[in-house]
Amino acid sequence: EAAVTQSPRNKVAVTGGKVTLSCNQTNNHNNMYWYRQDTGHGLRLIHYSYGAGSTEKGDIPDGYKASRPSQENFSLILELATPSQTSVYFCASGDRGGQDTQYFGPGTRLLVL
Amino acid sequence: QQQVRQSPQSLTVWEGGTTVLTCSYEDSTFNYFPWYQQFPGEGPALLISILSVSDKKEDGRFTTFFNKREKKLSLHIIDSQPGDSATYFCAASGTGGYKVVFGSGTRLLVSP
Numbered sequence: 001e002a003a004v005t006q007s008p009r010n011k012v013a014v015t016g017g018k019v020t021l022s023c024n025q026t027n028n029h030n031n032m033y034w035y036r037q038d039t040g041h042g043l044r045l046i047h048y049s050y051g052a053g054s055t056e057k058g059d060i061p062d063g064y065k066a067s068r069p070s071q072e073n074f075s076l077i078l079e080l081a082t083p084s085q086t087s088v089y090f091c092a093s094g095d096r097g098g099q100d101t102q103y104f105g106p107g108t109r110l111l112v113l
Numbered sequence: 114q115q116q117v118r119q120s121p122q123s124l125t126v127w128e129g130g131t132t133v134l135t136c137s138y139e140d141s142t143f144n145y146f147p148w149y150q151q152f153p154g155e156g157p158a159l160l161i162s163i164l165s166v167s168d169k170k171e172d173g174r175f176t177t178f179f180n181k182r183e184k185k186l187s188l189h190i191i192d193s194q195p196g197d198s199a200t201y202f203c204a205a206s207g208t209g210g211y212k213v214v215f216g217s218g219t220r221l222l223v224s225p
Contacts, residue, residue: 004156035215042119042202042217043157058212090156099145099206102213104156 003027004105006091012111019078021108023091031094032074033102034058034066036087043090049074081112117205119216128225132190136203136216139184143205147213148177148188151200160201161188193223 004025013019035043045058047066055066065077089108094100119136126132144165149157163170163177176189203216
């Protein structure tokens, strides 16, 4: 069965600190995505990747970096975390671009103090 | 910016009733419209989807309707059950793109 896992599941960070959120997928999908979910905004795309070594900016990339070192792994990096980045972050994978089913991980709840 | 508008923000229906969620969009290039269901503490999961060449798709108690002229879509849940209580997102994407635009979500509560 398709599987997307995220770590950590919960994270408390301090303002100005560095935060790395990790995502692993065993679907062998080419495409991976990072979203944040906030009440009233739904899911907003931060970064995405269409293969190892590639990263692309989504709709709200400011303050975030992404890294795709392998087919399976996709990381989201907050170099200087701010309270406005407090949110729930979801990773997803898919195989055929926008018209494919996206398989989501369980989410990471991030609190920046 | 591409937008998908979803309503209502929250909804309560009685068990056995019919739930109707609606979405509208602006970008005429959108041609694929999935609905995702999300339970608390979990990631969203695909519930049902429709391509713009169709106007209706059914899957058990769930039916999605698409109106290309009005740029609207809806999700109908008949015989709603407490287990259907979740947040529902409509979404849209176009041919050849990697991005999916999500609506803001509808929190559904089905009361026994």
